[in-house]
Amino acid sequence: MQTGSDSDKRKLLSALAHGSIFISVLVVSIAIPIAILFISEDTLIKDNAKEAINFHLNVWLWAILIVVxxxxxxxxxxxxxxxxxxxxxxxxxxxxxxTPDEPFRYPFIFRIV
Structure with a gap:
């Protein structure tokens, strides 16, 4: 059974990984989920960080493709x-x-990581 502290940590780090895209569109925003991926030992937090990294890469790809x-x-x-x-x-x-016990999966993205 998970304690309240673990659940709060899971919520915070998962939300931070997904919300980092609002910080900037530069490398700084993707560095946050990458750091979370490497420092966290929780597999669910790692899954959310990987999904956030994939979403960052997809956002950049689609931004390049829709310029014209x-x-x-x-x-x-x-x-x-x-x-x-x-x-x-x-x-x-x-x-x-x-739902901190379930990783989020973005629809319609390419998963690279």
Whole structure:
């Protein structure tokens, strides 16, 4: 059985891994889940950190791919991408806080790590 302290730690680190994407779009944001992956011994926290790393890589990939279509549609494609990106991140944070015993899986992403 898990103690309250372990559950709180799991919630905090999992939410931090998923929420790090809001810090910046640079390398700093992906460094947080990478650090959590290496310092944590909990497999569930590691699963959430890996998923967050995969989501970061997918966000960067899709951002590169939608630059031209975004210009052609006067920013509409970019706006849709931004809403999906933020919405999925917020969903992951909420899921991590509400159900800390279950790793979050982003839909429709390529899993590299």
């Amino acid at each position: 279509p975004s210009f052609l549609t006067f920013g509409l494609v970019g706006l849709i991408w931004l809403v999906l990106h933020w919405g999925l991140s917020i969903w992951a944070i909420i899921h991590s806080l509400q």
